[in-house]
Amino acid sequence: MKEYLSLSETSKLIGKSKETLRRWDRDGKLNAVREPISNYRVYEKAKVQTLFANLLGENIEEETSNFVKAKKDYKVLELFAGAGGFAVGMEKSGLKCVALNEIDKWACQTLRQNRPAWKVLEGDIRAFDFTEYKDKVDVVTGGFPCQAFSYAGKKLGLADARGTLFYEFARVVKEVNPPICIGENVRGLLSHANGKTLQGMISILSEIGYNVAPVQVLKAINFKVPQKRERLILVAIRKDIDLQYYYPKPYKKVYNLEDALKKGDLFCNNVPKSKGAKYPESKKQVLDLVPPKGYWRDLPIEVQKQFMGKSFYLGGGKTGMARRIGWDEPCLTLTCSPAQKQTERCHPDETRPFTIREYARIQTFPDDWEFSGSLAQQYKQIGNAVPVNLGCEVGYSIIKFLNKYYDLNSKS
């Protein structure tokens, strides 16, 4: 039986006004159904919980550790592996990567040079058949790039998603049949195509035999990462398994830039010297005028207008523009290129972007994890990654689930 919530119950549950909910209904962001007699809006409880689990679960309690020891050697197949942020994090938690797929040759070289024992399957995921891993891995993971589906107006099925990389993710999960699979993505997936893309993914996973746990957006700063990055996590459990998945609990302690770059709790030495990009002279002259924790609004008005161009008149905070990070705050989300227009994250004391090793530290990669390719390729691999420490905490949550799963299975 489906359970429904009234407009005011939904409003209280997700902390949004009734007016916002009515607008979301009109815009298709969160569709209500009409109660047949009164014609009032009501909301399917499961749908609200699935889409807004991240809003519901914000209460942060002090947590000593999510650490849990794996009772067996659990095996991971990591898709869209990039330079290995998620993979290294899962390895740190105690999971074993049996194979990784990635199309980018420099990212593959990074994986191979750091972990010669890992099986790196280089190439387009579409070209690989994963049936050899059927019933041989415990978890399939992957940060599939987000693409729109083309809707024919009906409920979306696996075949309709053909051509997208999510289709490939689902296809591999179907081929491999693991007890659990984890997709990771950007927060934007929640609102992509008014939420239809995510709903489509959930219904496709259901079609291939997996129930999706309430979707959450995890904030990296709550998981020992000195950076305000967020990742949406999509967890699906095989339907024959009657076990709940629990997300890793957020920690209260937040780490700052100084924890990333200086000796302290996160790293046992200062960040090593390494190569880095430079700002063009004109940008450097502007950023020289911005204090730590400052941004474009700290510039003289004429410089603001010149630096921002049209953006100056467009409104909005644009707090990421001409930004100099302070030592006592987490870094803003790193991008794939450090001198990119409108997303400057300048070093606190020197007027320059972060170096490669600084970038890697902010993503919590260990100092001995080396990146291949040109400077631009290296920044791209780091900027694309799931922060290692976030990957590790998600790893613990997978281990916790698998420990329970195998306990139950050995008893039956």
Ligand SMILES: C[S@@+](CC[C@H](N)C(=O)[O-])C[C@H]1O[C@@H](n2cnc3c(N)ncnc32)[C@H](O)[C@@H]1O
């Ligand atoms: C967001 S990044 C993944 C980052 C990775 N999870 C990490 O933590 O470092 C997505 C990756 O998907 C890869 N990719 C894109 N299209 C692909 C395809 N058709 N086949 C395999 N990999 C692909 C990209 O090269 C990119 O490295």
